[in-house]
Amino acid sequence: MSKAIVLYLHVHQPYRIRHYTVFDTAVKHDYFDAAYEDQESNERILQKVAQKSYLPTNARLLQLLNDNPQFKLSLSITGTVIEQLEKWSPEALQSFKDLCATGRVEIVAETYHHSLAFFYSRAEFEMQVEMHKRKVQEVFGQTPQVFRNTELCYNNDVAYWADRAGYKGVLAEGWDPILGWRSPNFVYRPTYTNQIRLLMKNYKLSDDIAFRFGDQNWAEWPLTADKFTHWLNADQSATNFNLFMDYETFGEHQWEESGIFGFLSHLPQEWLKTGGNTFMTVSEVIDNFEPVDQVDVPETITWADTERDLSAWLGNGMQTGSIQALYDLQDRVIATGDLALIDDWRKLQTSDHFYYMCTKYFNDGDIHAYFSPYQTPYEAYINFMNAYHDLRYRLSEKGVTV
C-alpha cells in the first residue's frame, strides 16, 4: 500500500492599509496606496517576498517537478495576491503558471479576498469563492476541486456548505481536541455529509518545517530531509501526511540562511527512496483512500495560535466592532453598483486587517507583531476605521443613508 506526502502551500498577500488618517477621510480614497518606501507599501512588500520567496522557491519546485515524476503539490493562491503579482511581479506570477503547466500542481479553492465572509454573509462569501474560481480558471486554466476556508477556518457548516457546492474535499487543522486518539494521517469524512472528504493538517510535522526549522534551540535542530523522512517512515499505518503551511515559509518566514531551500530540494528524493512512498495532490489523496472515520466539528477551528480558534481575528472589541460595521454596509455598497467602491469594500474584508488589531500577546511582542506592518494593534484599527468612515462618506455622496 502506498503512502503519500500531501504538500499544500498557501500563497497570500493582503492589501495593507496605508497610514490613512482622519485628514484623508472624505478627501482621498487611496487606502491601499502607501508610498513605496513606507512600511505598509504593498508593492514594496510584494516585490520583497517575490525575490526572497516566490521566485527562488518556484525555481526549486519546478526543478523538483522536472526531476521527480512522482513529485506533486497543491497550492492555494488568493485573488488579492494574484492581482498584486500581475501588477508588480509578472515574472513571479509566470513562475506559478509554469508550475501549474506541469499538470502536477493542483490549485485549491477559497475566497478571493481571504475574508471571514463565511461567518458574516453567506451571499458575499459565495460571491468571493466564485470570483476566486474564475480568476484561477483565467490565470491557471484549472478549476479547483477542493476547498479551504480562510485561515483554515472550519466547522460542520463549512463542510456542509462545501459538500453542497460540489467540492470533493475540504481542509482543516488536525487539532487534537477534535481528533482525540485518532491520527491526522488518514482521510476522514465530515459528519452530516456524504460525498465530501476531510483532510486534516498534521500540525506537528508541518510546524517542524514552518515554525521550528530555523530554531537553533529546538532539540531536533538541524532538521534534515533524511531525518524528516525517517520520522514519516516510522508511522507504519498512515496513508497520507498532510503538510499544510504558508508558502512564505520558504525564504520569508524561514530565511534562505536557515537551509530551508536545501531541505525542500532534498525532501522528494529522500522520501521516494523507500518503495511505496509517493506524493499526491489533495484531490488525488481523496480519490485514492477511503475515509477511515467521521469527524464532528461543532465549534470553529482554525490553524492559528495555541487556541486554534478565531480569537486572533475576532478576539477583541476593535476586531468584532470593525468587521461587523463593515458587513453592515454590504447591501448599501452592493446596491450602488459602483465597482471601485465594491472592490475597496471587499479589500477591507481581508482577514489580515483584523489580525493586525489583535491584542492577544501584544505585550510579549510575539509572532503577531512579525506579520504586522503597524507598530501597535491600535494603529491598525485607527487606519481601518478611517478608511471605513471614508467608505460611508462615499456612500453618503451617492445619496445613500449611512
Add this chain to the structure above:
Amino acid sequence: MLGWELPPHNSGGLGIACYQLCKALSKKDLSIDFVLPYKADHGIDFMDITAAHPQGVASVVRSGIAYDSYKYVLEDGSEQWLNIYEQAQLYEQTVAKLVETKEFDIVHAHDWLTFRAALRVKEARGCPIILHVHSVESDRAGARHGNPLVHEIEETGFLLADRIIAVSQHTKNMIIRDYGIPADKIEVVHNSIEPADITPLDGDNTYRYLEAMKAQGYRVVTNVGRLTVQKGLPNLLRAAAEVVKRAPKTLFLIVGSGEQYYELIDLAADLGIGPNVLFTDFQRGKKLRDAFAVGDLFVMPSVSEPFGLTPLEAIGYGSPALVSKQSGVSEVLKNCLKVDFWDIDEMANQIAAVMLNDPLRDELHKNALMEFEKMSWDDASHKIERIYQEHREVAYA
C-alpha cells in the same frame, strides 16, 4: 537623601517619585534620612525627615509651585523673600552644617536644586554622591537652552557625581547630549506607580457638566499638568481644533496652572474652539482624581517629559492615554497611543479615532489597566539598592 519636596506639599511629580522610591527602598535593609528645605507634617513613618532650616528662621512659607519664591519668617518677626536660586544656595549652606553631625554612607540627591548641597557634602566628607535626575534644564525650558546658572549647576554636578540615575532612557540621552557625560556613568531607573496607593473614586464625579454632556454623546479629552512650555499644550489645542472639525462632540478638560494659562485660553478662542475647551486651574485631591476619571482619553503632549506619571494615574482612574514619544513613560507603557509632540496632524488623527470609536477607547484601557496593575516601585528600588551596594564597596575599599 537630599530632596526638594514630598507629598502632600508637592507641586508635581518630583515629590511623588521621591516618596514612592523611599517607601520601596525602606523595605530594604537600609535607613534613609530625607533632608527637605522646609518643615511640614508628612505623616511618613518609613524614614526620617529633617528640615534644613537655617538658624534664626521661624518658618518657611512656600506656595504650591516648586519654582516660586519662598517667604522666610525670621525669629524676630521680620519677613524675607528668597528666589529659587537663593533658596537653593541657602539649602546648600544648611545641609553643609547639618552633615557635620550626621552619620551616613551615601548621599542621594534629587534634581538640580539639591546638587550643590550634594557637592558640598562630598567635599566635606568624601562620600559617594548619586545624583538622581527627574528632569534637566532643557526639559523645563521646553527643549530650549534654559537658565545658564541652572545649566552650570547641573553640569558641575554631573561631572563630579559618582553615579547618575536618570528616570528614563529619554533623560539619559538628554544628559549625554546636553552635558557630554559618558553613557556608562548614567543608569536608567524608570519611575513607576503603586496601584495600591491610588485613592479610589467615590462614585460621584465632580464634573457634573461633563458627565451630562457625555450622556448626550460627547467625549472628553483630559490633560493634567503645569501650563508651561515643557508640556506642549499649544500643540494639543491646535490638534483639538482639527479634532473638533471632525468630531464636534469633543470636549477638552485642561487641569493645571502656569505661565501659559492666559495664552492658552487666548489660543483656544483664536482657534475657534473656546466652547470646547474647559480650564479648571490647579487641582488636587478629589477634583484631580475625578478629572482623570471623567476623561475618555488622557493626552500628555509634552515637548520633553523625563518620565510622566499622569498617564499612569489616568489609566488607574479609567481613562486610556496618548503620550508623546518624547517621554519616559512611553518607554515602559505598551498599550497606549504614541505620537511625536510636534506632529499635530497625527495627534489629531489619534484623538479623533478615540473620540469616534468607543471600541478603541475600551480596548486601549482594558489592556493598559492590565499593565498598570502589574506596576510597582520594587524594580526601581532593587536597582537602586544595587547601585548603593556598588558605591559602598567603593567607599570602603
